[in-house]
Every structure is written in C-alpha cells, then in structure tokens.
Amino acid sequence: MKQNQVNQLFQSVRVLIEEAQNYIVRNVNSTMVFTYFQIGRMIVEDEQNGNERAAYAMETLKKLSQHLTKHFGRGYSVDNLQNMRIFFKEYGKYETPSRILKMNESNSETLFRNLPVELNLSWSHYLQLLKIKDKGERRFYELEAASNNWSVRELQRQVNSSLYERLALSRDKEGVQQLAQRGQILEKSTDALKSPLVLEFLGLNEDNRYSENDLETAIINKLEHFMMELGKGFLFEGRQRRITLDGDHFWVDMVFYNRLLKCFVLIDLKIGKLTHQDIGQMQMYVNYYDRKIKQTDEKPTIGIILCKHDNKSVVEFTLPLNNEQIFSKEYKLYLPSKEELKKQLE
Numbered sequence: 001m002k003q004n005q006v007n008q009l010f011q012s013v014r015v016l017i018e019e020a021q022n023y024i025v026r027n028v029n030s031t032m033v034f035t036y037f038q039i040g041r042m043i044v045e046d047e048q049n050g051n052e053r054a055a056y057a058m059e060t061l062k063k064l065s066q067h068l069t070k071h072f073g074r075g076y077s078v079d080n081l082q083n084m085r086i087f088f089k090e091y092g093k094y095e096t097p098s099r100i101l102k103m104n105e106s107n108s109e110t111l112f113r114n115l116p117v118e119l120n121l122s123w124s125h126y127l128q129l130l131k132i133k134d135k136g137e138r139r140f141y142e143l144e145a146a147s148n149n150w151s152v153r154e155l156q157r158q159v160n161s162s163l164y165e166r167l168a169l170s171r172d173k174e175g176v177q178q179l180a181q182r183g184q185i186l187e188k189s190t191d192a193l194k195s196p197l198v199l200e201f202l203g204l205n206e207d208n209r210y211s212e213n214d215l216e217t218a219i220i221n222k223l224e225h226f227m228m229e230l231g232k233g234f235l236f237e238g239r240q241r242r243i244t245l246d247g248d249h250f251w252v253d254m255v256f257y258n259r260l261l262k263c264f265v266l267i268d269l270k271i272g273k274l275t276h277q278d279i280g281q282m283q284m285y286v287n288y289y290d291r292k293i294k295q296t297d298e299k300p301t302i303g304i305i306l307c308k309h310d311n312k313s314v315v316e317f318t319l320p321l322n323n324e325q326i327f328s329k330e331y332k333l334y335l336p337s338k339e340e341l342k343k344q345l346e
Contacts, residue, residue, distance in 0.1 A: 029122040036123055040088030043081065061085075086130055091119065121145055124152045128159065136180030137164045143183030148232070161229075165341035166194040184232060186260040189302045189324050192231055196330040197306060201225040206333045212269050216253055219269075233260030243288050252285050263299040264289050270307040274328050278305050279318045282326050300324075306331050 046060065061078050068076035121129075125145055132138040141164065145155050167184060168176045170193040178185065186192055202218040204210055219226045220239060227234050237255040244250075256265040266285050270278055282303040289301040303326040310330045319326055 030120070033119050033121070033123050033126065036084045037088055037091065037119060039081070040084035040086070041092065043085045044088055044092075047085075083127060083130065087126060090130060091126075122152070125150075125155060128152060128155050132159065136177075139181070140164050140179050140183055147183060154228070161198040161200075161335055162338045162341045163194070165338065166196065166198075166336075169195040169341065186232055186258070189261065189263075189300075189327075192233075192258060192261060192265070192302070193304075193327055193329060194231070196332045196336065197229055198332050198335060199226070199229065200332070200334050201229075202333065204333050210271065212253075212271050215269050215271060219254070227256075230256070233258045234265065235259060237264070243285065245288075250281075250284070258302075261299060261302070262297075264294060264301045266301060266303045268303070268305050270305060272307070273309040274305060274307045274311040274314060276314050276318045278307070279315065279326065279328070286325055303327070304329055 043061070043064070058078075061081050065076055065078045065081055068081075119126075121142065129138050129142055129145075132141065141155065141159060144150065144158070144163075150158065164179065167179060170190060171179070184191070199219070201222055202215075204215070204218055216239065223236060227236065235257045237257050239254050241252045241255045242249055243252065252266050253269045254267040256267065257263070258265050266282070266289065268278065268282055268285070282305050286301045286303040294301060305326075305328045307328060307330060310328050312328075315328050
C-alpha cells in the first residue's frame with residue numbers, strides 16, 4: 001500500500017474515532033443531566049410527603065448523600081443533591097406527563113428513552129445557569145449556549161460581561177421579550193448590536209496610553225475572541241482594506257461579513273470621543289461598499305464606529321432619522337457592572 005493511501009486510511013479512521021468519541025461524550029452528558037433531573041424529581045416528591053418539610057428535607061439529603069457516596073463514590077454531596085432538587089424545581093415546568101419517569105419504572109431503557117429536548121447542555125452548564133435568578137435572562141443564556149456550542153468557560157464569560165443586558169439596551173420592550181423567548185435572532189442590522197462591546201480579553205490597560213493601531217493589533221491577535229464578542233454569523237474578510245478615490249487612498253480598519261444578515265460589516269476604531277468627521281468617513285466607506293463591492297442579492301452594508309467615548313447628540317443630528325446602516329458603539333476594556341447596565345434598562 002502506498003504512503004498516500006495509508007495517509008488517507010488514517011485520516012478516515014481518525015475522523016470516525018473522533019466522531020464516535022464526540023457522540024459518546026454528548027450521550028454521557030445527556031444521560032448525566034437526565035439522571036440528575038430525575039434524582040431531583042424523586043427528592044422533591046419525597047420531600048412533599050414529609051410533614052416538616054425544611055427539616056425533613058435536610059435530614060433526608062444528609063442520609064441519602066451518605067448512602068449514595070458509599071455505593072457510588074464522589075458526586076453525591078448534600079450540596080450537589082440540593083442542586084439536583086433545585087434543577088428539577090426550575091426546569092420541571094418544561095416537562096409533559098409522558099416524559100416524567102414513574103417511581104416504579106427501573107428499566108434503564110425506559111429511564112432514558114425520553115430525554116427532555118430542552119435539557120441539552122451539560123450539568124456544569126446548568127450549575128452556572130441556576131445561579132441566574134431572572135428566568136427570562138436564564139432562558140436567554142440557555143438558548144445561546146446551546147445554539148452557539150458555548151463551553152462552560154464561555155458561558156461564564158458571557159454572563160459576567162452582561163451580554164443579555166447589553167443586547168437589551170439596543171432593543172425595545174418587545175425585542176427584550178424576544179431575547180428571553182428565542183435568544184439572539186439576526187433579522188435586521190440592529191439585531192447585531194450590543195452596548196457596549198466588552199474587550200477585556202485584549203489585555204489593554206485602561207490607564208495606559210495606546211494608539212488605534214495598538215487597539216487594532218490587539219484585536220487581530222485575539223480575533224477569535226473578538227468575533228465571539230461581535231456575535232453570531234460574523235466572518236473576517238480583512239484589515240486595512242484600501243479604498244481609492246481620485247488618487248486618494250483611504251483604509252477601512254476591519255471588514256467582516258455576516259452570513260446571517262448577508263451583508264458586509266465595516267468597523268472603524270477610534271480611541272477618542274466620536275466626531276461628526278468620523279461619521280462622515282464611515283458614510284463614505286458604506287456608500288463605496290454598497291455601490292462597488294456588494295452583490296445585488298446582498299443586503300446594505302453596515303458601518304460600526306467602535307469608539308472609547310460615544311457622542312449620541314452628534315450621531316442623532318448627523319445621521320437621518322431612518323438610519324439603519326451606520327452606528328456608533330462604545331467599547332470597554334473591563335467587565336461592566338451588571339447593576340449599572342440594569343439601571344440603564346430601567
């Protein structure tokens with residue numbers, strides 16, 4: 001057998017094994033989550049039969065923990081059993097009677113045949129989600145974590161960076177309700193916006209002096225993180241894209257394409273306060289891309305001026321009232337206060 005045939009065989013076998021491993025991991029996670037859900041249900045049902053519920057439940061959990069730990073080892077502490085109890089009480093509403101296991105059903109095939117379709121994350125994900133008290137906010141992060149395949153670490157980062165509140169600031173009341181019901185759906189240009197963009201992963205110090213080139217270089221070095229912060233559907237097209245008009249050269253700092261919105265997204269970086277000249281420059285970039293670059297089946301270009309300090313009055317009186325193409329957004333080099341953002345929402 002020739003070497004290239006061996007290599008092809010190896011690649012085929014490698015892909016098969018990796019897919020099998022991923023399948024096993026996904027099913028182990030699903031089985032664990034459903035098992036914990038059912039343990040939580042059993043605890044709640046047993047608890048409801050007790051007379052002094054609070055004292056009865058705690059004593060029961062202590063004894064149950066001792067028995068389970070003796071037979072199965074770690075993972076069944078009182079705290080974890082309490083988490084399973086809370087898990088069922090919070091997510092049990094998603095269940096229909098046909099999906100809930102009867103107490104006398106012990107056959108393993110029966111036990112796992114109807115996994116709740118909503119419970120499609122790992123147990124570690126749900127432990128993070130249970131820390132979120134607001135049900136609408138929790139549901140949003142659950143939908144986003146599942147649709148974007150977030151790791152637990154990325155879920156923590158998005159919660160800590162107040163993604164829900166930042167998206168909500170760019171929406172009306174109906175749009176905020178849709179976030180909780182459907183997650184982030186991109187149908188129009190404003191759906192891709194959040195206030196502010198959080199760039200703490202760049203490692204730039206707020207107190208130190210840095211140039212726009214420093215900011216751009218830091219973003220390029222952390223491009224994957226930046227695109228995740230931008231949101232869904234973004235593809236990187238290039239940096240410092242040149243536009244030549246009558247012999248004069250202009251450069252767009254960063255060009256992206258959003259496959260969900262089907263349009264180019266131009267980003268200009270400003271480390272100072274936004275000016276009307278910045279808006280005029282972006283207007284020129286957007287007009288050029290609309291008239292010279294975009295195809296007839298693509299939607300109008302979006303221009304985002306990413307600045308350290310926004311200037312809402314200048315934006316308001318420079319752009320037309322029906323503007324849906326050019327936006328200014330502040331960036332932060334640190335995680336914003338969730339309480340501060342919630343006050344802005346109110």
